[in-house]
Amino acid sequence: MAATAPTKPSNIAQNSFVKALAESSTLNSVPSQFSFANDSKASHSDSIPIIDFSLLASGTTDRRAKVLRDLDNACREWGFFVLVNHGIPDSLLKAIIEASLEYFELPEEDKRRYEAKSASDPIKSGSGSVINTANQKINLWRDFVKSYVHPEFHCPDKPHKLRDVLVEFSEKTRSVARKLLQDIGENLGLEKGYMDEVLKLDSCFQLYAANYYPPCPQPDQAIGIPAHTDHGLLTFLIHNGVAGLQIQHNGDWFNTNSPQNSILVNTADHLEIFSNGRYKSVRHRAVVNNKATRISVVMANGAAPDAIVSPAVPLVERDGRAFYRPMKFIEYVETMLSNRFQGKSNLDCLKIQDDTELKTHCSTY
Template identity: 75%
Template sequence: MAATANSQIISSTTENSFVKALAESSTLKSIPTEFTFPNDYTCSNPNSLPTVDFSLLISPDPDQRSKTLHELAGACEQWGFFVLVNHGIPESVLKGAISASLEYFDLPAEEKRRYEAKSPSDPIKSGSGSVINTNNHRIHLWRDYVKSYVHPQFHCPHQPTNLRDTVYEFSEKSRKVARTLLQGIGENLGLEKGYIDEALKLDTCFQLYAANYYPPCPQPDQAIGIPPHTDHGLLTFLIHNGVAGLQIQHNGEWFDTNSPPNSILVNTGDHLEIFSNGRYKSVKHRAVVNTEATRISVVLSNGAAPDAVVGPARELVERDGRALYHSMKFIDYVETMTSNLRMGKTSLDCIKIQDE
């Protein structure tokens, strides 16, 4: 009977494209086979991720700023992840983004189905998602999501009514922080002042809002929220509701991440690896699930302008003697990546220039 019930539930969930209803079913005792993704989600706990104090990065004290620039460079080179503190974005904005996103997932399924993705270029998308594994089998993910392009054109679901203003404010404030970090990164790379802004057309930078909802799972070692992947873009900002679940790969091992309240987890994306000609790495990470608590994360992906052709910075290619990556229009990369969700080879692997 349990198998039959699960089969009926998964049929309904696949049709409706949402996992929340499945997780809340009183008859669910085990995950349906379509979600089976065996994984060992236990991992090491790092002493701590690097921390970057944004207030010191913009400090008029040259010694404090120099020290913070050095810490930023080390975090990008060695971890590809860091905890950003004292960033100046009010705590009310961060909490509001989490709260309004959670309200979205509580909407009736009919409202959320308005945004089911029909093509990679859709500016608003909602659903649960799946990946194709190495055996060419489709695996459903244990999460629901909503995504929207928020810059240079702003798009957002109409419901709940407070989501639009909240996401707009969070994205606007985050762009300013991201741009300052990128200017510091350009300085660390030894690039001319203003080069990174001009080369990547940061005035019209691409920004994506995404909220991920991971409900409790009866078999967390047999399901996955999001499998190992890297992010497109330059810098990804992530906040969450305090429930653990994000794990990162460092020196071949998986580590849990921890971040204090009102901080932002930042990771370097594919395009920063490309632009830096491999100096900064886009690090694999994954989202695991648990049996007890719902996890929600809100992400802002900060990239180059949609029409910017992103390749290794000219000065870095001259220093290194050759480019390690092909150049590609930013939005083409994003849409190629989102339309080919397969385990294994990433979009970044595909544009690396192989040694002869």
């Protein structure tokens, strides 16, 4: 069914944020600027791996060995896993969701201060858009706030409690990510400390992102975030209990169902590059519904901003060649955030398959 125009088109011009548009009493259809026909049908699966972090940290030798194998399989086969018993207090997970929601409830003039002027802005807020293959701009049915929180900490001034909560959330998630990466390095057969040194993880990059997906009158005619992969090494995601994240596995789409107080983790682009393709950065998307607001909080964990990320040398030696080109981490992130490539991901541009094809598509790096 084709999308119809809203009752009052002026709503689109007046409102910089989707939240205000969605709360309009006259809205009964998706405005044309948001029209993104999609089939959001997905299967339910109980096969998404569950990793018990406590057993990685302090389990017996046999139990730890099993969890290491499970972690390796999760990174190879799914690119996603549910992390339980991670040690981050439930109260902190609840607090970061609540503080993020308070941000979205601020007056528009407060949020508009952080409208992005460039991809390198350390704090960004807005609704966002994508360029489709027909070179058309499509607005997304979500509002967001993003800020760089490590190695330099940035945070919106309001709400006031967000800063303290975000500082603690960044520290706790960074510690868990470092431990997971140590275990992943062990699974890859790398010497202890190799990943830390090469990727400069003492100065690792962290990006906080909170997403607000209000109810949509026509969920099949809009999209929260279209299918994509993430920059970085590991992405952590928590939410307010409203479903909406779908992942692609072997060509099929699956709904995610992470238990309360768990963290959904996905292996991202730079882990695929660093592992020389052993671990995959998997496509995923955020769909919307017409009943409840969804809040998700993401912490993207990456290499140091100035680190040059390329396949690990020991893995290249085992494989006989590198399958990805090197690139400075922060340049990759900012290029990705700028929507510079239309319909082609950064990761595709760094894959070494056919030199002629690679130069044709990605020579502008």
